[in-house]
Amino acid sequence: SAPPSQAHLVFATVFVVVWVGAGVVTVNAQLLGGTVSFFQSVCVLGYCMFPLVLAALVTHILNGAVLKVSVTAGCLVWAILASRGFLTDVVPQNRKLLATYPIALFYAVVSWMILVGN
Template sequence: MPLSPLSESESPLHNNTNEDTFINPFEISDNVSSADPNITIEPDDVGLSTDNKSQTKAKSPTPKTTTTINIEQTSTSVSGSIGQQTRPYANDTLDEPVSVTILRDLRNVAIKLQQVLNPKGRRDVLKDWDLWGPLILCLSLAIILSFNGPTGQDISIFTGVFVIVWCGSAIVTINAKLLGGAVSFFQSVCTLGYCIFPLVLIAFVNIFTSNIFIRIPLVILALGWSLYASVSFLSASHLANRRTLAVYPLFLFYSVIGWMVFVTGL
């Protein structure tokens, strides 16, 4: 009896540490049942949770419920495994510690940033959009620019950069939609937000140099990079003779950010 809660509390831990091995819920249940074959189900704790959770979260039964169900009847856990495979994450994310969640999101952001920097990168990574990356980039750009900007204007610069990045990307997206482009709103905002990454990098480099002849090529390079990375996603949006009209606001958006990156701290 004292063993069973221990094994149950261990099972989500197992889940998190080696993610790859326990994609299949069967394996978890086999492990637990083989380790503790005489496991009995507590009527107050687990029994209740089987009823409630299996209905409310039909998609993803917790490892706890899979173990208990599996001993009684295998058929339910089969349906559970189907539900689990449709989720983007192989494991249950409800029981994991917050640190694991944050780390996984950060890793996703890092993967997307890599793809933006790689000119031949896979654009489909950005289809799974998130706004964390753009937020981090936007905040770091706003902080860099406002710290290096003219004294006394740091608050207005921070606000300005924040507004330009978010409203700008939203307006550029709406513009593309209005012109008849087949783009998804948040996906496009996410892409545009990620594509300011080269400019953020140059803004960081510009802290250390105020030489115009170093800055000009760097900013132009970053601007071209941002534009190239973002335009390639617009190319799929079915704008035959209006591509210029859709791309021009994009150019304006990155140019004004690039200009701010260029002049800050000169």
């Protein structure tokens, strides 16, 4: 948790991590032979991040590390499954795992930021 004077720095860091992460995942999907446009993929990744936003709100209210980790882990799985349903359909069948791994890694980094920030 950062002091109030560094709120702009925290926002900028989260903003850059989300945009760069979504961009890297999108470029990876395109390099794997995906047929999705850049902005379409970035938007889908953003929409599928809703469970992690929910986890951030819930963990801000809850007390107890085990409960916070459990909620964040559940929302992480939810976000991965949601985005996998959208983005792996545009990647060739034999490359679905290669497209899913960066998505999981991206959302895991965001989940880690949620846990560290609370």
